[in-house]
Amino acid sequence: MSSEFHHIPVLAKPLIAGLGEIVDRGFYLDCTVGGGGHSKLILEQAKAEGKNISLVAIDRDQMAIAAAQQNLIEYGDRVQFWHGNYCEYEPGAVKFAGIIADLGVSSAQIDLPERGFSFQAKGDLDMRMDRTEETTAADLINHAAEVELANIFYNYGEERLSRRIARAIVSQRPLHTTTELAQVIAKAVPGRYRHGRINPATRVFQALRIAVNRELESLETWLAKAPDWLAADGIIAVISFHSLEDRIVKHTFRQDDRLQVLTKKPIIAEAEEIAVNSRSRSAKLRLARRLVV
Numbered sequence: 001m002s003s004e005f006h007h008i009p010v011l012a013k014p015l016i017a018g019l020g021e022i023v024d025r026g027f028y029l030d031c032t033v034g035g036g037g038h039s040k041l042i043l044e045q046a047k048a049e050g051k052n053i054s055l056v057a058i059d060r061d062q063m064a065i066a067a068a069q070q071n072l073i074e075y076g077d078r079v080q081f082w083h084g085n086y087c088e089y090e091p092g093a094v095k096f097a098g099i100i101a102d103l104g105v106s107s108a109q110i111d112l113p114e115r116g117f118s119f120q121a122k123g124d125l126d127m128r129m130d131r132t133e134e135t136t137a138a139d140l141i142n143h144a145a146e147v148e149l150a151n152i153f154y155n156y157g158e159e160r161l162s163r164r165i166a167r168a169i170v171s172q173r174p175l176h177t178t179t180e181l182a183q184v185i186a187k188a189v190p191g192r193y194r195h196g197r198i199n200p201a202t203r204v205f206q207a208l209r210i211a212v213n214r215e216l217e218s219l220e221t222w223l224a225k226a227p228d229w230l231a232a233d234g235i236i237a238v239i240s241f242h243s244l245e246d247r248i249v250k251h252t253f254r255q256d257d258r259l260q261v262l263t264k265k266p267i268i269a270e271a272e273e274i275a276v277n278s279r280s281r282s283a284k285l286r287l288a289r290r291l292v293v
């Protein structure tokens with residue numbers, strides 16, 4: 001499974017540096033384990049420093065959990081897996097020396113047409129990260145009111161033509177596949193509104209994905225809880241991929257008196273990283289330290 005799970009961890013160096021010296025016998029929490037790329041780097045760093053750590057790895061996608069289990073197999077029971085939404089995790093009495101979240105979807109999820117995340121390959125309109133959950137993108141596209149769809153595209157995709165696109169979708173539904181939806185969007189967006197080379201479906205697909213997975217609500221709920229899961233001086237590190245997420249992380253860190261913000265400005269990828277991994281172009285890393293309050 002791990003050999004099929006293509007995903008290069010972004011901002012790996014600054015993330016590991018940001019966690020600071022690994023705490024011996026410390027607990028670490030990866031809230032978005034994906035293929036286990038970042039978790040593996042933390043475990044390798046611990047090994048290099050001669051430290052013994054335990055790591056809890058969360059993902060709401062069973063496919064990601066399976067891939068990470070393979071990828072981290074050599075670490076045995078030092079890694080515990082938890083399937084679910086990170087905002088619903090309950091750590092009990094454990095306090096973590098480091099908590100990381102690398103938000104959004106993985107390349108592996110995008111690359112599988114049947115997951116429905118990409119408008120470039122034909123697949124069902126699914127977009128659920130957790131396939132045990134009920135609502136799919138098709139449910140929203142085919143049953144939501146026109147105004148609701150327009151609001152989703154405007155609020156989560158910052159799409160200025162949200163109403164026009166929502167009207168076109170409603171007039172053409174039912175729609176079943178990613179490519180059908182992309183075609184309806186393309187027809188609804190006249191050439192003069194197309195900026196640069198960005199496919200007009202990009203923002204609508206991002207918005208739908210955020211809505212289907214309630215991504216921003218999950219992030220807000222989690223950010224309210226996670227500082228209490230940290231040990232004194234523990235570090236929380238969040239990598240976001242669009243301005244909506246980054247704004248939430250920045251403001252919540254700033255307003256939280258349990259935290260000391262360590263990144264006044266977000267850490268972004270260097271040109272060398274962007275050259276080998278285009279996903280890193282939009283990545284922003286923010287770090288904060290748990291204060292003793």
Ligand code: SAM
Binds near residue numbers: 009010034059064
């Ligand atoms: N850091 C990982 C790596 O290096 O392989 C990649 C993480 S990928 C960008 C994001 C992962 O987070 C996806 O596998 C996705 O299913 C998961 N995810 C996103 N939101 C989540 C949430 N609210 N709860 C749990 N997992 C979530």
